[in-house]
Amino acid sequence: MTKAPRKPSRPLLRETEPPLRSRPRKPRDPEQPRLPFDPMPERIEPCLAQLVPKPPKGDNWLFEIKWDGYRLALHIEPTRIRVITRGGHDWTHRFPSIAQAASWLGGTMILDGEAVVLDEQGRADFGALQQALGGRGGKRSASEAIFLAFDLLYLDGHDLRGMALAERRQMLGSIIPVDAFGAIRLLQAIEGDGDVLFAAACEHGLEGLIAKKLDAPYHSDRRGDWVKIKCVQSESFFIIGYEPSTAALGGIGRLLLAARKGEGLVYVGGVGTGFKRHEATKLRKDLDTLKTSKPAVALKRKGTIWVQPTLIAEIENRGWTDDGKLRHSSYKGLREKQDNAAVYRIDV
Known part of the structure; x- marks a missing residue:
């Protein structure tokens, strides 16, 4: 049986007390400053990290794990959600789970972060992300992708x-809990000595670290407020040809690669490892639609199938030889044009 609610020992308002009334509002002082309202930008160019050989020193740096995925910005409004790539393209339809999770956050904001697909060890798998999206030119949606948020650029009119x-990160942490485990998660900052953290990241097979100045505002360029330190180098290069093989996966024995130099391209070596069978087969078909009789660089190589420099490959490597060729390179996958992958540029 449901018990009747207990009567209060004393009335909330004594009969002799006047009724509660709100204080009348005073007219606004015209001299009082108004908080500015900032219209929500349609797009913000991302802040980019400079590549440096070792972690910076000092207490003014925040460290994060470097994740291998697609840089995205989430534009969240009451009436629409947009998932914008680094190149400014709307990929909301390609990341439906991230867009759905963004709609649950509410409010009006712009989040900066990275979309990744995790492997069984919880590490970002770039190839799996590419496969989820259907490869270059694919139309699939990556429902298994998650968004790791690391910055807050706009919030409720400001x-x-x-x-x-440091202030932006504090506000971001109040929006996305540390223990969030859905399609949108907080990329946690790491405190400690940069050298020790970098060694630990490499030991666990991670790509590297990102270091950011705690007192720096957000700049849409690459000026050194953010730096990246990589365990294994990974850069983007044009595919300019391939060496066919009857024994290799997909019939590709080796890809020939080029980087930008000045107004043209320069040959930087090749890559013959890292291919998966389904990727290699599709890559061979794509390359055969781009065949050309004239190589994109001044290079003579017997038996090579030359292609137009259209496809951009992400290549892991261990540095450069004395004659400007990649050392111990490995193929990771194709970059999307709309991802605005920056092809590696060699200083003239």
Whole structure:
């Protein structure tokens, strides 16, 4: 049986007390400053990290694990959600689970972060992300992808880019809990000595670290407020040809690669490892639609099938030889044009 609610020992308001009334509002002082309202930007160019050989020193740096995926910005409004690539393309339809999770956050904001697909060990698998999206030119949606948020650029009418990173991160943590385990998660900052953290990241097979100045505002360029330190180098190169093989996967024995130099391209070596069978077979078909009799670089090589420099490959490597060729290179996958992958440029 449901018990009757207990009567209060004393009335909330004594009969002798006047009724509660709100204080009348005073007319607004015209001299009082108004908080500025910033219109929500349609797009914000991302802040980019400079590549450096070792972690920076000092207490003014925040460290994050470097994840291998696609840089995205989430534009969240009450009436629409947009998932924008680094190159400014709308990929909302290609990341439906991320877009759905973004709609649950509510409010109006812009989040900066990385879309990844995790392997069984919890590490980002770039090839799996590419496969989920259907490869180059694919139309599939990557429902298994998650978004790792690491910055907050706009919130409920206020542009936060002029604030220090430490303040933006604090606000971001109030929006996305540390223990969030859905399609949108908080990329946690790591405290400690940069050298020790970098060694641990490499030991666990991670790509490397990102270091960011805690007191720096958000700049849409590459000026050194953010730096990256890689365990294994990974850069983007044009595919300019391939060496056919009857024994290799997909019939590709080796890809020939080129980087930008000045206004043209320069040959930087080849790659013959890292291919998966289904990727190699499709890559061979794509390359055969781009055949050309004239190589994109001044290079003579017997038996090579030359192709137009259209496809961009992500290549892991262990540095460069004295004659400007990649050392111990391995194929990771094709980059999307709409991802705006920057082809590696050699300083003239």
